[in-house]
Amino acid sequence: MKEELFVSGRNIPNIDPFLNIWHWEIPVYLFLGGLSAGIMFFAGLFMVMGKEKEMATTVKWSMFLVPVALVLGLFALFLDLKHQLYFWRLYTTIRIESPMSWGAWTLMFITPLSFIWVATYMKEAIPGWNWKFKLIDDLEAIAVKYRVHMAWAMMGLAIVLGVYTGILLSAFNARPLWNTSILGPLFLVSGMSTGLAAIMWMSKSHEERTILSKIDIALIGIELFLIIHLFMGFLAASEVQIEAAQLFLGGEFTVTFWVFVVILGLIIPAFLETLELFGFRIPIWIPSLLILVGGLIFRFVMVEAGQITRFLY
Amino acid sequence: MRYAMAVDTKKCVGCGDCVVACQTENNVPIGYCRDWIVENVNGSYPNVEIELRSERCNHCDNSPCVRCCPTGASHIVEGGIVMVTHNECIGCGACIQSCPYDARYSHPEGYVDKCTFCNHRLEKGQSTACVEVCPTTCLYFGDLDDPNSDVSRALKNRSWKVLAPEAGTKPQLFFLT
Ligand code: SF4
Numbered sequence: 001m002k003e004e005l006f007v008s009g010r011n012i013p014n015i016d017p018f019l020n021i022w023h024w025e026i027p028v029y030l031f032l033g034g035l036s037a038g039i040m041f042f043a044g045l046f047m048v049m050g051k052e053k054e055m056a057t058t059v060k061w062s063m064f065l066v067p068v069a070l071v072l073g074l075f076a077l078f079l080d081l082k083h084q085l086y087f088w089r090l091y092t093t094i095r096i097e098s099p100m101s102w103g104a105w106t107l108m109f110i111t112p113l114s115f116i117w118v119a120t121y122m123k124e125a126i127p128g129w130n131w132k133f134k135l136i137d138d139l140e141a142i143a144v145k146y147r148v149h150m151a152w153a154m155m156g157l158a159i160v161l162g163v164y165t166g167i168l169l170s171a172f173n174a175r176p177l178w179n180t181s182i183l184g185p186l187f188l189v190s191g192m193s194t195g196l197a198a199i200m201w202m203s204k205s206h207e208e209r210t211i212l213s214k215i216d217i218a219l220i221g222i223e224l225f226l227i228i229h230l231f232m233g234f235l236a237a238s239e240v241q242i243e244a245a246q247l248f249l250g251g252e253f254t255v256t257f258w259v260f261v262v263i264l265g266l267i268i269p270a271f272l273e274t275l276e277l278f279g280f281r282i283p284i285w286i287p288s289l290l291i292l293v294g295g296l297i298f299r300f301v302m303v304e305a306g307q308i309t310r311f312l313y
Numbered sequence: 314m315r316y317a318m319a320v321d322t323k324k325c326v327g328c329g330d331c332v333v334a335c336q337t338e339n340n341v342p343i344g345y346c347r348d349w350i351v352e353n354v355n356g357s358y359p360n361v362e363i364e365l366r367s368e369r370c371n372h373c374d375n376s377p378c379v380r381c382c383p384t385g386a387s388h389i390v391e392g393g394i395v396m397v398t399h400n401e402c403i404g405c406g407a408c409i410q411s412c413p414y415d416a417r418y419s420h421p422e423g424y425v426d427k428c429t430f431c432n433h434r435l436e437k438g439q440s441t442a443c444v445e446v447c448p449t450t451c452l453y454f455g456d457l458d459d460p461n462s463d464v465s466r467a468l469k470n471r472s473w474k475v476l477a478p479e480a481g482t483k484p485q486l487f488f489l490t
């Protein structure tokens with residue numbers, strides 16, 4: 001028998017018996033960040049490819065979700081802070097080694113960019129829209145001229161943001177479940193897939209949806225591949241990581257992860273999208289919703305399970 | 314200068330005086346603690362081994378908590394002591410996630426708090442509150458760079474270990490075995 005107990009009666013809130021310092025705010029923040037990164041990446045991509053007309057929902061209309069999602073995401077992050085009055089301290093320094101700092105600064109650039117992007121399409125979205133001030137009109141005209149440049153910046157920043165949502169977790173060596181470099185690409189791909197799901201749901205054009213769902217099927221394939229790699233890596237690693245993997249292979253997160261994330265959130269939507277490509281009529285909201293909910297649950301599971309895993313001594 | 318502490322697991326009786334001394338000295342809120350005692354039981358009667366450890370922040374040489382802090386609130390001061398500046402901390406919890414020893418906690422006032430090696434006492438030339446109060450004198454504190462300090466001598470004469478060295482944090486809390 002091996003037993004370890006606190007004889008001094010330590011029972012600190014949110015730390016004992018299991019670490020649980022991050023609640024719903026962080027997974028929601030990661031989800032909204034990934035979703036925004038996904039939409040921005042594809043909006044930028046199709047803009048650069050000169051497909052603004054054919055892929056109108058991707059380039060123009062889905063982007064209206066992004067500023068909202070980013071602001072809500074930042075608000076969730078803010079809610080997570082326990083010393084909120086000092087929030088501004090995030091922006092008085094840049095700490096290269098801190099993923100939190102990276103994320104805060106990335107959002108600082110990407111959020112205004114998404115607002116500008118959306119502003120340049122306001123007149124198209126709402127006929128008769130009027131900025132009221134000539135200055136804003138002039139600024140808009142400039143922004144419209146530089147759309148392609150903005151699109152490149154958006155693609156770059158979207159990748160940073162998407163990878164960051166994974167690195168925020170994977171940088172913690174103390175939590176064996178998170179401490180794998182696969183998390184960065186996995187969260188990026190998953191974020192892109194949720195972004196595509198949102199765009200497809202909004203799109204009315206069949207051609208546009210077909211292109212997007214082809215990309216999405218490929219992304220889901222990559223995601224499944226990365227998940228298998230994740231577990232292969234854990235099972236071949238040290239004891240703490242094997243224990244971390246056990247949480248998903250028979251442990252308390254098994255059903256949530258494999259049923260809700262992998263089967264309902266990845267395999268079934270990919271299957272439905274494939275059927276649709278072969279001419280079956282599937283309401284697009286079904287796979288889209290499954291992907292979005294699966295992506296959200298995935299982040300909840302990773303954040304919660306990761307905090308339980310720890311070093312043994 | 315490199316401050317460090319050694320804990321004699323053979324002498325510790327688990328009385329918890331160090332915990333209370335720290336709570337009093339540092340105004341630790343009720344229900345929280347900066348140091349704590351772990352009892353490790355191995356085997357079952359009559360072949361049983363018990364190890365008692367008074368644990369606290371390891372003031373790691375390669376401290377992940379300092380690296381991941383987005384504001385610089387977690388920082389290292391003279392002697393390698395890891396400190397948190399309360400009014401720079403935003404309470405994001407990153408450092409709590411990063412510590413393999415769960416040595417940090419979120420203070421009810423919002424900032425993150427933990428053992429300071431009683432830096433305020435060291436500045437006055439005193440030792441830490443836990444060391445001063447330990448009835449079995451099983452805690453040794455001092456400067457590792459000084460071969461005559463209590464901690465250097467304790468480590469020279471005994472075998473010792475650190476916790477979870479594989480975490481790579483280079484902890485500076487040594488357990489005499
Ligand atoms: S024990 Fe934890 S809090 Fe202390 S320095 Fe090491 S990592 Fe940081």
Ligand code: SF4
Binds near residue numbers: 386387397
């Ligand atoms: S909780 Fe405070 S000390 Fe810890 S990483 Fe965040 S800002 Fe730094």
